[in-house]
Amino acid sequence: xxxxxxxxxxxxxxxxxxxxxxxxxxxxxxxxxxxxxxxxxxxxxxxxxxxxxxxxxxxxxxxxxxxxxxxxxxxxxxxxxxxxxxxxxxxxxxxxxxxxxxxxxxxxxxxxxxxxxxxxxxxxxxxxxxxxxxxxxxxxxxxxxxxxxxxxxxxxxxxxxxxxxxxxxxxxxxxxxxxxxxxxxxxxxxxxxxxxxxxxxxxxxxxxxxxxxxxxxxxxxxxxxxxxxxxxxxxxxxxxxxxxxxxxxxxxxxxxxxxxxxxxxxxxxxxxxxxxxxxxxxxxxxxxxxxxxxxxxxxxxxxxxxxxxxxxxxxxxxxxxxxxxxxxxxxxxxxxxxxxxxxxxxxxxxxxxxxxxxxxxxxxxxxxxxxxxxxxxxxxxxxxxxxxxxxxxxxxxxxxxxxxxxxxxxxxxxxxxxxxxxxxxxxxxxxxxxxxxxxxxxxxxxxxxxxxxxxxxxxxxxxxxxxxxxxxxxxxxxxxxxxxxxxxxxxxxxxxxxxxxxxxxxxxxxxxxxxxxxxxxxxxxxxxxxxx
Amino acid sequence: xxxxxxxxxxxxxxxxxxxxxxxxxxxxxxxxxxxxxxxxxxxxxxxxxxxxxxxxxxxxxxxxxxxxxxxxxxxxxxxxxxxxxxxxxxxxxxxxxxxxxxxxxxxxxxxxxxxxxxxxxxxxxxx
Numbered sequence: 141x142x143x144x145x146x147x148x149x150x151x152x153x154x155x156x157x158x159x160x161x162x163x164x165x166x167x168x169x170x171x172x173x174x175x176x177x178x179x180x181x182x183x184x185x186x187x188x189x190x191x192x193x194x195x196x197x198x199x200x201x202x203x204x205x206x207x208x209x210x211x212x213x214x215x216x217x218x219x220x221x222x223x224x225x226x227x228x229x230x231x232x233x234x235x236x237x238x239x240x241x242x243x244x245x246x247x248x249x250x251x252x253x254x255x256x257x258x259x260x261x262x263x264x265x266x267x268x269x270x271x272x273x274x275x276x277x278x279x280x281x282x283x284x285x286x287x288x289x290x291x292x293x294x295x296x297x298x299x300x301x302x303x304x305x306x307x308x309x310x311x312x313x314x315x316x317x318x319x320x321x322x323x324x325x326x327x328x329x330x331x332x333x334x335x336x337x338x339x340x341x342x343x344x345x346x347x348x349x350x351x352x353x354x355x356x357x358x359x360x361x362x363x364x365x366x367x368x369x370x371x372x373x374x375x376x377x378x379x380x381x382x383x384x385x386x387x388x389x390x391x392x393x394x395x396x397x398x399x400x401x402x403x404x405x406x407x408x409x410x411x412x413x414x415x416x417x418x419x420x421x422x423x424x425x426x427x428x429x430x431x432x433x434x435x436x437x438x439x440x441x442x443x444x445x446x447x448x449x450x451x452x453x454x455x456x457x458x459x460x461x462x463x464x465x466x467x468x469x470x471x472x473x474x475x476x477x478x479x480x481x482x483x484x485x486x487x488x489x490x491x492x493x494x495x496x497x498x499x500x501x502x503x504x505x506x507x508x509x510x511x512x513x514x515x516x517x518x519x520x521x522x523x524x525x526x527x528x529x530x531x532x533x534x535x536x537x538x539x540x541x542x543x544x545x546x547x548x549x550x551x552x553x554x555x556x557x558x559x560x561x562x563x564x565x566x567x568x569x570x571x572x573x574x575x576x577x578x579x580x581x582x583x584x585x586x587x588x589x590x591x592x593x594x595x596x597x598x599x600x601x602x603x604x605x606x607x608x609x610x611x612x613x614x615x616x617x618x619x620x621x622x623x624x625x626x627x628x629x630x631x632x633x634x635x636x637x638x639x640x641x642x643x644x645x646x647x648x649x650x651x652x653x654x655x656x657x658x659x660x661x662x663x664x665x666x667x668x669x670x671x672x
Numbered sequence: 673x674x675x676x677x678x679x680x681x682x683x684x685x686x687x688x689x690x691x692x693x694x695x696x697x698x699x700x701x702x703x704x705x706x707x708x709x710x711x712x713x714x715x716x717x718x719x720x721x722x723x724x725x726x727x728x729x730x731x732x733x734x735x736x737x738x739x740x741x742x743x744x745x746x747x748x749x750x751x752x753x754x755x756x757x758x759x760x761x762x763x764x765x766x767x768x769x770x771x772x773x774x775x776x777x778x779x780x781x782x783x784x785x786x787x788x789x790x791x792x793x794x795x796x797x798x799x
Contacts, residue, residue, distance in 0.1 A: 278761060297779075298796070300776050300779040301780055301792070304780065315717060315721055319724070325728065
């Protein structure tokens with residue numbers, strides 16, 4: 141293992157957090173440096189993560205012990221890059237770099253915003269790489285803080301209310317997790333995940349009061365993560381947060397924040413508590429599976445009745461994460477791989493769908509399902525990409541949505557939990573219900589010449605100059621030909637926005653062929669977890 | 673059963689108190705209409721957790737965890753330092769959260785002119 145690969149886990153966390161100060165410092169002299177700093181940093185982070193992934197592929201786990209507290213094991217905080225965490229880190233860095241292509245023109249602007257953005261990325265990478273349960277709490281809160289600030293960077297007053305709601309609920313979630321960590325520490329005296337994973341099976345065998353403490357710890361940790369991952373009935377913050385965040389921020393939050401929390405839940409469930417504890421505790425898997433399944437049904441049903449497109453996608457996230465949590469509760473290797481694939485697939489698809497929502501709101505002035513009427517005729521590329529992503533979300537092969545659901549369904553059959561398989565089937569039907577509403581509006585409903593209730597164009601925040609193109613489009617009134625409706629301003633949409641949207645749509649389809657590759661890549665990790 | 677409960681209350685009353693405090697914080701967070709008081713409730717909730725951690729670290733007859741240079745470490749009875757460090761970190765996190773929360777409340781007050789949640793709901797419903 142090369143020296144550099146061993147350093148990388150620490151650098152991946154420290155670099156974005158330190159570089160978050162650069163946009164503010166440079167902002168004293170130059171006006172718009174934030175985007176460039178963020179673009180360079182995220183691209184470099186992606187390259188570094190790719191290098192780390194290659195090192196993990198060659199040599200297995202890469203562990204960095206902070207502060208050289210290596211001996212005895214478990215004293216120092218460890219940053220661990222293994223097959224599971226590197227996969228999530230790749231998703232984080234790639235999405236972070238990709239969404240910047242939208243933010244370049246679509247905003248939000250301002251150097252302080254990009255400082256927050258880099259903090260968020262640093263927190264997310266820390267959350268995915270940490271090997272210590274208390275360190276995980278700190279990164280949960282760093283991610284939370286950065287997210288609240290990013291949501292509140294929206295123009296409207298609603299965004300502050302949504303952010304405060306998320307702040308209160310998110311803090312309760314993280315605090316619940318902290319109580320769970322306290323009980324874990326009482327029961328075992330350890331905080332290091334590796335050490336905990338070795339101690340806990342012995343405690344399970346021994347029983348007694350320590351086992352009771354462990355069960356209480358799991359209950360608190362699970363409720364805390366259910367809040368962070370937005371499981372029904374603790375999901376109420378998510379629709380508000382996703383809807384009222386600026387269009388450029390929602391893709392990042394929707395694709396990464398809950399995804400990495402769900403990853404952390406999987407890490408704690410399988411690496412710390414272990415399959416043995418999960419199956420040995422009465423009613424544990426049943427409760428986890430039920431929470432997941434109810435979220436799937438409630439989330440998709442609520443999505444069907446939404447009028448606002450971003451809100452609809454937000455409820456859809458509740459149901460997709462429900463699938464992941466249900467898959468965690470199945471405790472089979474196939475279902476676990478399915479959960480990881482679905483986490484990544486859902487992240488990619490939701491990033492794409494929210495970018496699409498932003499592009500369409502900017503260029504077509506449409507924010508509700510009804511306003512999407514006639515989109516295919518007027519904005520064929522955006523409509524086609526949205527269509528592909530929606531079809532992928534339903535889970536029609538070949539797509540990222542299909543392979544995740546497929547593996548989870550196979551896992552449910554393996555575990556002989558037929559209700560779960562039925563819920564997956566039902567969720568596909570319900571996803572079809574809300575996706576078909578949008579597809580029908582875009583492709584088969586003629587556009588209605590109503591004045592858009594959402595005036596297009598952006599408020600130039602923080603002294604950013606509005607693009608020249610926007611001004612001319614609004615003042616000059618460039619009428620489009622035929623029965624095209626003049627809404628929004630197509631000039632507000634940059635080439636970069638459309639390019640990243642199309643790239644994500646293509647990626648969502650290509651991921652549909654990668655099921656076997658994911659399974660093989662995760663095999664060393666799952667073998668170790670499931671064969672103990 | 674009852675004797676056992678009384679015994680636990682007599683020896684572990686700190687834990688019981690902490691969870692009562694936690695409940696008060698949570699009740700305040702849910703039931704109070706004033707946004708600032710809601711945030712105070714969040715703070716109380718977190719403080720209860722910090723106290724819980726400190727109580728976990730307590731060792732009967734233990735001293736402050738400062739190891740003198742000359743004594744043999746095995747014979748010393750002292751409180752576990754790790755939970756204290758955890759609480760220090762968690763306090764810092766809690767302060768950051770309070771700051772962000774108060775900033776958001778200031779902004780909500782500037783936009784809507786109210787700190788009460790019920791009034792806020794009415795104002796937003798009218799828009």
